[in-house]
Amino acid sequence: MIETRELRKSFKTRRGPAVEAVRGIDLDVAEGEIFGFLGPNGAGKTTTLRMLATLIEPDGGQATIAGADLRREPGEVRRRIGYVAQGGATWDDSTAVEELVLQARLYGVSKSEARARATRVLDAFQLSEYADRKAKTYSGGQRRRVDIALGIIHEPRLLFLDEPTTGLDPQSRAHMWDEIRRLRDEGMTVFITTHYLEEADALCDRISIMDHGEIVASGTPASLKRSLAGEVVRVGLPLPAVAEASSVLSAYKVDVLEDGLRLHVEDGASAIPDILRLLDASGVPLTGIELHRPSLDDVFLAKTGRSLRESAE
Ligand SMILES: Nc1ncnc2c1ncn2[C@@H]1O[C@H](COP(=O)(O)OP(=O)(O)OP(=O)(O)O)[C@@H](O)[C@H]1O
Numbered sequence: 001m002i003e004t005r006e007l008r009k010s011f012k013t014r015r016g017p018a019v020e021a022v023r024g025i026d027l028d029v030a031e032g033e034i035f036g037f038l039g040p041n042g043a044g045k046t047t048t049l050r051m052l053a054t055l056i057e058p059d060g061g062q063a064t065i066a067g068a069d070l071r072r073e074p075g076e077v078r079r080r081i082g083y084v085a086q087g088g089a090t091w092d093d094s095t096a097v098e099e100l101v102l103q104a105r106l107y108g109v110s111k112s113e114a115r116a117r118a119t120r121v122l123d124a125f126q127l128s129e130y131a132d133r134k135a136k137t138y139s140g141g142q143r144r145r146v147d148i149a150l151g152i153i154h155e156p157r158l159l160f161l162d163e164p165t166t167g168l169d170p171q172s173r174a175h176m177w178d179e180i181r182r183l184r185d186e187g188m189t190v191f192i193t194t195h196y197l198e199e200a201d202a203l204c205d206r207i208s209i210m211d212h213g214e215i216v217a218s219g220t221p222a223s224l225k226r227s228l229a230g231e232v233v234r235v236g237l238p239l240p241a242v243a244e245a246s247s248v249l250s251a252y253k254v255d256v257l258e259d260g261l262r263l264h265v266e267d268g269a270s271a272i273p274d275i276l277r278l279l280d281a282s283g284v285p286l287t288g289i290e291l292h293r294p295s296l297d298d299v300f301l302a303k304t305g306r307s308l309r310e311s312a313e
């Protein structure tokens with residue numbers, strides 16, 4: 001559904017050097033999957049999406065989108081995709097029904113068919129109740145659902161969603177995941193960006209992790225986590241004890257966190273008693289200790305040297 005080779009984009013800035021937002025990326029997205037693009041603020045996710053949706057022109061590289069060549073057939077690409085921007089696109093003073101019918105008409109759908117489709121998607125996204133209210137009166141979650149309904153009213157084969165769940169409460173987010181899964185189950189390919197680790201893990205069939213304009217890892221969430229051998233022990237510590245604990249445990253591969261340490265060990269069950277003995281012998285107090293299998297954040301940390309959770313905060 002999507003194939004890119006060496007796709008790149010930089011932006012000139014008035015002051016200072018150009019920003020290399022996307023530095024030559026290769027993507028392969030299969031038909032019928034939910035593909036996630038995970039990365040911190042400024043990683044280049046939106047810039048990539050805007051290139052793939054023909055909104056900005058790449059500086060170099062190639063891409064085929066839903067079978068159409070990005071550079072030679074941008075009109076064909078636009079016909080085959082839906083794109084929901086990070087900021088949304090609804091007007092304050094329009095109702096959901098008006099927006100949906102207009103959008104369908106812009107894609108050449110007849111008036112009666114446009115109305116029929118609007119009714120269907122409003123129902124599917126549980127918006128029927130608000131269909132005739134102005135967008136400015138919607139809650140954030142309702143408005144985000146209208147955005148996504150607008151992205152699919154012309155029944156595209158491929159849907160780009162830029163951070164569909166940012167700012168939603170956990171319940172609305174879970175609801176949105178169900179809706180995205182339903183679209184996938186109906187045969188749509190969905191490409192989403194996110195900086196939520198849980199979202200990439202729970203929702204996406206495959207993901208690419210992006211950082212500083214480059215893809216640092218790709219695969220299924222499970223295979224990425226499996227690629228990290230061993231286990232992770234998290235030691236919770238009061239702030240003043242972190243430095244000392246780090247030197248006491250220097251025999252291990254240690255990452256220093258704000259509220260403790262993260263240790264990469266081969267086998268947690270044998271490492272934990274040793275860690276506790278070492279800390280106890282030097283009188284370092286601890287607030288907690290836990291063992292876990294590598295998470296996507298551990299994958300991000302291994303590839304970039306930073307924690308996505310912390311860079312997000
Ligand atoms: N029009 C522009 N002019 C100059 N720099 C830009 C422009 N658009 C994006 N950038 C820069 O390109 C880099 C990538 O931005 P982009 O919006 O693609 O990141 P992102 O991964 O979508 O981040 P976020 O999670 O915050 O949405 C950033 O450093 C950003 O400041």
Ligand SMILES: [Mg+2]
Nearest residue numbers: 045046047086
């Ligand atoms: Mg963005």
